[in-house]
Amino acid sequence: MSPFEKRQYSGKQIIKAGDLLRHAETLTQQEKEWALSVLDNFRSLHAMPLNTFQATLRKRIEALKISDVIIAQRIKRKPTILDKLQRFEGMQLKRMHDIGGIRVILPNIKKLNALKELYTHSSTRLSHKLVRIDDYISTPKSSGYRGIHLVFSYHTKHPDKQDYEGLRIEMQLRTKLQHIWATAVEIFEAFMGENFKSSKGSQEWLNFFALASSAIALKEKQPVMPAHEALSQDDICRSLMRKVEELGVLKVMDGFTLTDTLTSANAKKSGHVLLVFDAEEKIATVRHYSDHEYDDAYATYVREEGKNAADTAHRHVVLVKMNSIQQLKKAYPNYFASIHRFRELLLQILAPYLNSPTLPQA
Numbered sequence: 001m002s003p004f005e006k007r008q009y010s011g012k013q014i015i016k017a018g019d020l021l022r023h024a025e026t027l028t029q030q031e032k033e034w035a036l037s038v039l040d041n042f043r044s045l046h047a048m049p050l051n052t053f054q055a056t057l058r059k060r061i062e063a064l065k066i067s068d069v070i071i072a073q074r075i076k077r078k079p080t081i082l083d084k085l086q087r088f089e090g091m092q093l094k095r096m097h098d099i100g101g102i103r104v105i106l107p108n109i110k111k112l113n114a115l116k117e118l119y120t121h122s123s124t125r126l127s128h129k130l131v132r133i134d135d136y137i138s139t140p141k142s143s144g145y146r147g148i149h150l151v152f153s154y155h156t157k158h159p160d161k162q163d164y165e166g167l168r169i170e171m172q173l174r175t176k177l178q179h180i181w182a183t184a185v186e187i188f189e190a191f192m193g194e195n196f197k198s199s200k201g202s203q204e205w206l207n208f209f210a211l212a213s214s215a216i217a218l219k220e221k222q223p224v225m226p227a228h229e230a231l232s233q234d235d236i237c238r239s240l241m242r243k244v245e246e247l248g249v250l251k252v253m254d255g256f257t258l259t260d261t262l263t264s265a266n267a268k269k270s271g272h273v274l275l276v277f278d279a280e281e282k283i284a285t286v287r288h289y290s291d292h293e294y295d296d297a298y299a300t301y302v303r304e305e306g307k308n309a310a311d312t313a314h315r316h317v318v319l320v321k322m323n324s325i326q327q328l329k330k331a332y333p334n335y336f337a338s339i340h341r342f343r344e345l346l347l348q349i350l351a352p353y354l355n356s357p358t359l360p361q362a
Helices: 011-021 031-045 047-063 078-087 111-119 158-166 176-192 201-218 233-247 251-253 291-306 323-332 341-352
Strands: 070-075 101-104 129-135 149-154 169-173 271-278 283-289 315-322
Touching: 011 070, 011 078, 031 078, 047 070, 047 101, 047 158, 047 169, 047 315, 070 251, 070 323, 101 111, 101 201, 101 251, 101 323, 111 149, 111 169, 149 341, 158 233, 169 176, 176 201, 176 233, 201 233, 201 341, 233 251, 233 341, 251 341, 271 323, 283 291, 283 323, 291 315
Parallel strands: 101 169
Antiparallel strands: 070 101, 070 315, 129 149, 149 169, 271 283, 271 315
8 A cells, every 4th residue: 555545435434444343343254354444444544644744843843943853653553443442432433533643752841842832823833723632741641641642633725635634643742751651661561461551450560650650750840640749759759669669670671671673784764664573472573664665564564463363462563654763762662672761760760769678779
């Protein structure tokens, strides 16, 4: 399929496919194949608007003179789309706002707010409709996740681009520290077989991630989790230290090892990257495709997804567009089990409290 894939199904058919996939276990093989073909076509449509948004984004970051920014765009993984349809009964596939996503990692809160203002202020908004703003910094998610999500509805008057009219694109803005926390949670999820992002799993581990989120928020002078508002910084850090000790967090992280095939030979190349991450096999396979090879990249992406069993939580397949592949590990450290930045941040926060012999210094 091409980045300029044409729409093959009507809005009603897309809605129907989403409703069917919500109860996939009850479908006949023919119904399931039809619904998945609708999903594949609808998902692939988002590549063109994503390219448009990323080009504008780079110009705006350049105008703001913000350096040390990481940008990546991706099409949402099929298992994640299916999980979302099944978890939210009222969710319509046609209106799912994050099938096409752009991740922007900024140096600090000040730079993040400057970019947010550029996209939300009435005088500098895009011609595309700003549908919603989710401020997970002022009001963090129950998991502890923080960031700003801007959702746009793609608009064009170009007669050849009407197939993409109304498609929704989500732009995620995170600071470096927020990104370190978020990707660390995903690494723990993959190796432990949990779903911490959705606030599921062991309550002790959920409490650890929430405390770590609040401690990082304090470092950035931002609001802590609601459950920690009555606690002092000292209380939060001491509680976090106790969780680290009780759960053996640092020893657990020592087990997050992985072999990857990302080499320096293609580090400076731009284009699409197909990444297959397998926490059980402890390997990450990286394949590079130039922009004109997108057909092959997307076809391989769909094939690799098809290899996953319905209950395969340890194997992730993702197709990412990057300006430079050397940025891949920074944008998606979770797919390389790259946990060292979170470990360093955790030890930095807890440095004043490291009196316990059970908590290693390195």
